[in-house]
Amino acid sequence: MIHQATKQFRIAAVTPNSFADRLILWQRACGRHSLPWQGTRDPYTIWISEIMLQQTQVSTVIPYYERFMTVFPNVASLAAASLEEVLAMWSGLGYYSRGRNLHRTARILLEQYDGVFPQKALVLQQLPGIGRSTAAAIAAFAFGEYCAILDGNVKRILARYLGVNEYPGEKTAEKYLWELAESLLPVEKDHQTIASYTQALMDLGALVCVRTQPHCQRCPLQADCNAYQSNRTAVLPVPRPRKILPIRETMHLILLDQDRVLLKRRPATGIWGGLWCFPEIAVDQSGVDYCEKNLHMQALKFAELPHLQHMFTHFKLVIRPLLLSVTYQPAHKENSENNTLWLTIEEALQQAIPAPVRKLLLSTRSLLQSCIYE
Ligand code: SF4
Structure with a gap:
């Protein structure tokens, strides 16, 4: 069970504005600005990169992304390809259901949406392979929708920052983290702000609040980070309960x-x-x-x-x-x-x-x- 006192204390103590403002300022100065899929509002580009980045490091993704975008530069070319051609481009990247779902989704987009991406996260997340967080990232970056992301990196940041004493993949904890993620969104609701904030969370998870030995000395959240202040960065987030796999x-x-x-x-x-x-x-x-x-x-x-x-x-x-x-x-x-x-x-x-x-x-x-x- 998440400690209710901690939950109440934290929600009261963290003003969304200060959290978001610090992250956005940090992103401007220290975040990533020249990844191949940045600097665009094209939902296709954002979608492909977001799917490739699931469970995969940026350095691994870049050459795959570049090859993929050369061969399949848009929804129409991806939908027209055979599944085998798509999987061949995916070969070596792992988690092949991602490639299969990209192909299925491209065909759905072409057949049911005239090749045009729906703009709402709630609609995007109905498409194969697009979960709630990925849908929110596409909607925020491409269309400026005011919505929260909660991928693995963001779960780790929030679990540490707020001292969540439960495995973040567990249902109750996940629900709580979604509530927190939404409560921490920036006050300003314009496209640029939500895109910068979303990128800031992604960058902080990739560059600073990393899985092992986070770089707290460089973190804009250090002053009131629960894990840092209580010297628990090594034990939070709580790991997945051990299961012996057959x-x-x-x-x-x-x-x-x-x-x-x-x-x-x-x-x-x-x-x-x-x-x-x-x-x-x-x-x-x-x-x-x-x-x-x-x-x-x-x-x-x-x-x-x-x-x-x-x-x-x-x-x-x-x-x-x-x-x-x-x-x-x-x-x-x-x-x-x-x-x-x-x-x-x-x-x-x-x-x-x-x-x-x-x-x-x-x-x-x-x-x-x-x-x-x-
Ligand atoms: S202070 Fe450290 S543990 Fe806390 S959010 Fe920043 S990097 Fe993560």
């Missing part, structure tokens, strides 16, 4: 026919939906038998590569990679009709592939280059 194991078959590997497209739904992966079998199955019986190819030799672990929200996946040298009929190699492709490793790296497949392709390439594998 482990799933799987075997990935890296089938190599001379310089080509086999990739199979996964079904559209489920993990890594629509992405290209190696054939997958149960860990107690024989890779050699599987090749002969199911793929009608002979496996000549094999090597086991080190296991990989990949975390999903609800389970941990342990991948046992098995490298097999196979012979296959050349006539069948360029067969994409049944969702299989034989590609060189370089070509495979250009496809829409999840991070573990990318790692395995790179390990295979190193192995081949070092001639350990014959």
